[in-house]
Amino acid sequence: MLAVPAGWYLLLAAALFTVGLVGVLVRRNIIVMLMCVELMLNSVNLTLVTFSRVHGTLDGQVLTFFVMVVAAAEVTVGLALVVNLFRLRASTDADDVDALRA
Amino acid sequence: MTPVLAQAAEAAQASGSAELYAFVIIGALSLGSAIAMVMMRNAVHSALMLVLNLFTIAAFYAMLEAQFLAVIQIIVYAGAIVVLFLFVIMLLGVGGGQAFTGRLRGQKVAAVLLGLALFSVLAGITGPYWGEAAACNLPFEVRAEGDGLLCEGLAEANAEGNVRGVGLLIFTDYVWPFEVMSVLLVIAALGAMVLGKRYEDPADVVDQPAAAVPATRGPSTAGTASASAAGSAADEPGARAEDASPPDTDDEDDVRGEGR
Numbered sequence: 001m002l003a004v005p006a007g008w009y010l011l012l013a014a015a016l017f018t019v020g021l022v023g024v025l026v027r028r029n030i031i032v033m034l035m036c037v038e039l040m041l042n043s044v045n046l047t048l049v050t051f052s053r054v055h056g057t058l059d060g061q062v063l064t065f066f067v068m069v070v071a072a073a074e075v076t077v078g079l080a081l082v083v084n085l086f087r088l089r090a091s092t093d094a095d096d097v098d099a100l101r102a
Numbered sequence: 103m104t105p106v107l108a109q110a111a112e113a114a115q116a117s118g119s120a121e122l123y124a125f126v127i128i129g130a131l132s133l134g135s136a137i138a139m140v141m142m143r144n145a146v147h148s149a150l151m152l153v154l155n156l157f158t159i160a161a162f163y164a165m166l167e168a169q170f171l172a173v174i175q176i177i178v179y180a181g182a183i184v185v186l187f188l189f190v191i192m193l194l195g196v197g198g199g200q201a202f203t204g205r206l207r208g209q210k211v212a213a214v215l216l217g218l219a220l221f222s223v224l225a226g227i228t229g230p231y232w233g234e235a236a237a238c239n240l241p242f243e244v245r246a247e248g249d250g251l252l253c254e255g256l257a258e259a260n261a262e263g264n265v266r267g268v269g270l271l272i273f274t275d276y277v278w279p280f281e282v283m284s285v286l287l288v289i290a291a292l293g294a295m296v297l298g299k300r301y302e303d304p305a306d307v308v309d310q311p312a313a314a315v316p317a318t319r320g321p322s323t324a325g326t327a328s329a330s331a332a333g334s335a336a337d338e339p340g341a342r343a344e345d346a347s348p349p350d351t352d353d354e355d356d357v358r359g360e361g362r
Contacts, residue, residue, distance in 0.1 A: 056254025
């Protein structure tokens with residue numbers, strides 16, 4: 001029987017989350033780290049939508065909608081912080097931000 | 103009666119195999135673009151890979167009977183968030199550069215090992231969803247027999263349309279979180295405005311005269327301090343070139359006066 005159980009979607013979402021986590025740990029460019037955080041949020045969204053289908057209710061999709069809104073707000077503030085940091089340090093390397101004072 | 107049922111079962115099986123093919127192709131594209139996003143040396147290329155990955159996620163939403171979210175994903179992410187990323191990358195001119203320049207030795211290996219450990223844990227959780235019953239678009243009699251958790255499917259919840267169902271939930275059960283979301287967006291917009299404000303003097307931001315920073319640090323961190331001074335001087339060329347000079351006995355007001 002050719003069909004796609006929900007586990008495949010969950011496994012793919014887990015793989016995407018892992019890739020995003022490794023990216024946050026490995027990459028040093030703050031902008032790329034933010035992109036990896038976006039990837040992790042999207043994988044969790046995929047999990048939520050999958051569970052919404054499995055359980056036959058739309059609550060997971062509503063929660064995904066809220067996560068998207070939070071992601072948009074997070075990116076807005078995060079990129080503003082990156083721009084500010086670039087004015088102070090002239091780089092977006094995370095290793096250059098090793099002091100709690102400017 | 104019987105031919106109709108057989109026809110329905112055949113159609114369900116055809117849609118199941120179509121879902122399988124779509125899943126394999128789009129899933130490979132999604133995972134490949136995610137890995138490429140992490141591996142790309144240029145941040146602009148990473149952002150483009152992120153766009154591809156977000157489109158594949160939107161395709162998955164459409165396959166998972168979440169049509170509203172599929173459209174919202176394309177509009178919000180590809181239309182707004184990635185454009186914001188690209189805008190900042192090109193505004194700051196930091197597209198190139200090294201991909202992996204960590205100071206810690208063995209960080210990459212440790213990160214990959216940690217990622218594999220996390221993936222094995224997460225994959226272990228998906229155990230109950232691997233049975234035949236967890237596939238959503240099978241004929242009903244087949245769905246009832248398989249092991250694992252039964253997939254309910256969204257046919258009933260989406261009977262009047264996915265947008266209508268999600269909208270009804272948002273504005274009835276989840277109206278309070280929805281209002282909190284609106285407040286959050288307003289706060290985020292205000293925060294971005296405040297953070298994006300360009301200050302005349304960096305001392306207004308850091309509460310400390312920039313010329314006094316190297317005096318309190320060892321010689322090993324002097325490079326970082328001068329880099330920060332160079333970064334602040336890059337905003338207005340020639341205006342604060344003396345910030346990089348060694349500290350002297352001038353107090354804060356004199357330094358600021360020379361800067362202006």
